[in-house]
Amino acid sequence: MPDVLVWKAERLTGLPQEDIWMTTAELGPGMTANGAAGRRFLLAAMSRRVALALHADLEPLNWQPGLLLPRLVGESLWLQHAAAQLDQMLISVEGDTLAVMLLQRGVPLAIRTLPLAGELPAEQLLRVLLFFREHAVESGLGSAEQEIRFEVLPVNVPLEIAEISQCIRETFGELPRVIAPQQLGFDSSAEFSRLAGVTGLALATA
Numbered sequence: 001m002p003d004v005l006v007w008k009a010e011r012l013t014g015l016p017q018e019d020i021w022m023t024t025a026e027l028g029p030g031m032t033a034n035g036a037a038g039r040r041f042l043l044a045a046m047s048r049r050v051a052l053a054l055h056a057d058l059e060p061l062n063w064q065p066g067l068l069l070p071r072l073v074g075e076s077l078w079l080q081h082a083a084a085q086l087d088q089m090l091i092s093v094e095g096d097t098l099a100v101m102l103l104q105r106g107v108p109l110a111i112r113t114l115p116l117a118g119e120l121p122a123e124q125l126l127r128v129l130l131f132f133r134e135h136a137v138e139s140g141l142g143s144a145e146q147e148i149r150f151e152v153l154p155v156n157v158p159l160e161i162a163e164i165s166q167c168i169r170e171t172f173g174e175l176p177r178v179i180a181p182q183q184l185g186f187d188s189s190a191e192f193s194r195l196a197g198v199t200g201l202a203l204a205t206a
Contacts, residue, residue, distance in 0.1 A: 002041075009045040021048050021068075027107055031137050040140070042108050044070055067201075072099050072111070074197035075155050077204040078184060080106025085151040085177060087141070091125065091164065092155040092196075100128045102139055109140035121158050122167060129171040147173035154178065156193035 009022045022045035030040035051068065058065060072092055079088045080103075088103040096117040102109040112131060114124045132139050141148060150172065154164055161178050168176045181192035 005041060005043055009043060012043075013045050013047060015047060019048050020045050021051050022046075027109075030140060035137065040109070042073075044073065069201065071197035072101060074199075074201040075153070076101055076103060076106070076108060077200035078179075078196065079103055079151070079153055081200075081203055082179065082184065085149065087148050087150050089150045089152045089168070089176070090155070091152065091157050093121070093157050098124050098128065098157075100125070100132070102132060102141065104140065110138075122163050125157075125159070125164070126167045126170065129167055133171045149174035150176040152176040152178045155196045 005022075005024055006017050009020050010017060013020055022043060024044075025042045027040040027042055030038040032038045046068065054068075055065065071094060072090070075092055076090050079090060086104055088106070090099075090101040090103065092099045092101075093116065096115055097113050098116050098121065099111065099113045101111045110132065112128050114128055116124055132141065136142060136146070150168060152164065152168065154161070157164065165175050165178060168174075181187075181189050184192065186192040186195070
């Protein structure tokens with residue numbers, strides 16, 4: 001594993017390497033800020049202590065967890081399943097954290113998170129989008145001047161669809177195609193927010 005990924009995992013979790021469980025997947029070629037060729041990875045990391053405690057709690061039930069994934073990854077699998085456009089965006093809120101993942105045909109390109117505590121959700125979303133616009137090349141989007149029409153999946157986002165669309169239009173120049181939970185077979189946004197992660201994983205492994 002490249003040393004830089006270990007370093008990023010330590011920064012992400014605030015833990016030393018020996019206390020981290022992590023897994024990586026190479027997503028393909030990428031590009032650095034200065035235009036040089038690079039490699040793109042998806043890294044998932046968690047505390048070894050938390051993982052072992054989870055195993056211990058499930059052992060009396062005779063459950064053997066074989067796969068532990070961030071909820072965000074499960075949610076992104078809906079975009080992989082329902083890809084209608086090249087450029088895609090998952091916007092998800094868990095607790096007081098806003099996460100935005102960029103994808104192309106269901107393959108992750110970049111992920112960025114910001115805290116929501118004490119901040120307006122629309123302003124934080126706009127900050128993330130501006131970051132991706134300013135770092136378009138490293139994010140896998142191509143030219144920073146290019147207008148992009150995204151296919152967008154919001155999960156548990158405390159904003160109206162019109163507000164989300166306006167933020168994206170301000171930064172990328174095109175109104176997005178927003179996927180509604182009803183298009184995926186759910187009765188409501190609340191139901192989809194609760195189940196998007198686990199059902200996305202179930203769908204991908206069925």
